[in-house]
Amino acid sequence: MFFKKGDNRTPPGQENRVPPGQYVTEKFPVLHYGNVPRYETLDDWDLRVWGEIAEPATFTHAQLRALPTVEVTMDIHCVTRWSKLDTCWEGVRFRDFLQHIPALKPSAQFLLAHAEQGFTANIPLELMLEDDALLAYRYDGRELDPEHGYPLRLVVPQKYFWKSAKWLRGIEFLAEDTPGFWERYGYNNNADPWREERYAD
Numbered sequence: 001m002f003f004k005k006g007d008n009r010t011p012p013g014q015e016n017r018v019p020p021g022q023y024v025t026e027k028f029p030v031l032h033y034g035n036v037p038r039y040e041t042l043d044d045w046d047l048r049v050w051g052e053i054a055e056p057a058t059f060t061h062a063q064l065r066a067l068p069t070v071e072v073t074m075d076i077h078c079v080t081r082w083s084k085l086d087t088c089w090e091g092v093r094f095r096d097f098l099q100h101i102p103a104l105k106p107s108a109q110f111l112l113a114h115a116e117q118g119f120t121a122n123i124p125l126e127l128m129l130e131d132d133a134l135l136a137y138r139y140d141g142r143e144l145d146p147e148h149g150y151p152l153r154l155v156v157p158q159k160y161f162w163k164s165a166k167w168l169r170g171i172e173f174l175a176e177d178t179p180g181f182w183e184r185y186g187y188n189n190n191a192d193p194w195r196e197e198r199y200a201d
């Protein structure tokens with residue numbers, strides 16, 4: 001990494017972790033459309049997978065929590081311009097999760113995350129195979145707060161945070177890309193914070 005003389009941006013190793021047009025916050029803002037789902041019990045909760053896989057499958061909460069977990073620290077970037085560094089998430093690595101569901105068909109190239117209340121987000125499958133793409137259920141050593149997606153959310157830090165669907169209930173594997181909730185409302189389909197892909201052209 002090279003720094004130009006007279007470049008007084010601070011501090012190296014931090015400043016280049018903040019994508020263009022973003023500022024760092026210590027807070028953890030809450031952002032979503034609609035209401036925060038409240039669960040009295042998780043007895044009726046499930047996570048469904050379907051689409052371009054050998055057959056559909058369903059996980060109960062207990063089954064999901066029995067899967068091997070990882071803890072990953074990463075930076076997250078919201079399109080509303082806040083970035084939060086070194087956020088610590090625990091859950092099932094998405095790539096590992098694929099080992100526990102019916103085989104993906106070769107045609108599976110995208111996924112559409114389905115959350116409570118009809119919220120959706122589309123993500124290329126390739127990106128979900130990275131080390132930092134998680135089905136997360138703990139943040140900073142504690143169960144997710146309801147506001148942040150309890151009992152399960154996606155965390156896909158390489159895209160703007162709107163792709164990280166909270167209150168996740170289903171994953172649909174697709175051959176063709178299809179816009180999710182915010183993507184249909186004018187946000188950029190690709191959503192790469194490093195290229196400032198905030199809005200559709």
Ligand SMILES: Nc1nc2c(c(=O)[nH]1)N[C@H]1C(S)=C(S)[C@@H](COP(=O)(O)O)O[C@H]1N2
Nearest residue numbers: 029030031032033115119148162164165166
């Ligand atoms: N189910 C659901 N998930 C969602 C959203 C939403 O409206 N519904 N909003 C997204 C947006 S725009 C952002 S920036 C992040 C915010 O996550 P946070 O509230 O934990 O910071 O959640 C994402 N996940």
Ligand SMILES: [Mo]
Nearest residue numbers: 031078079162
């Ligand atoms: Mo957002």
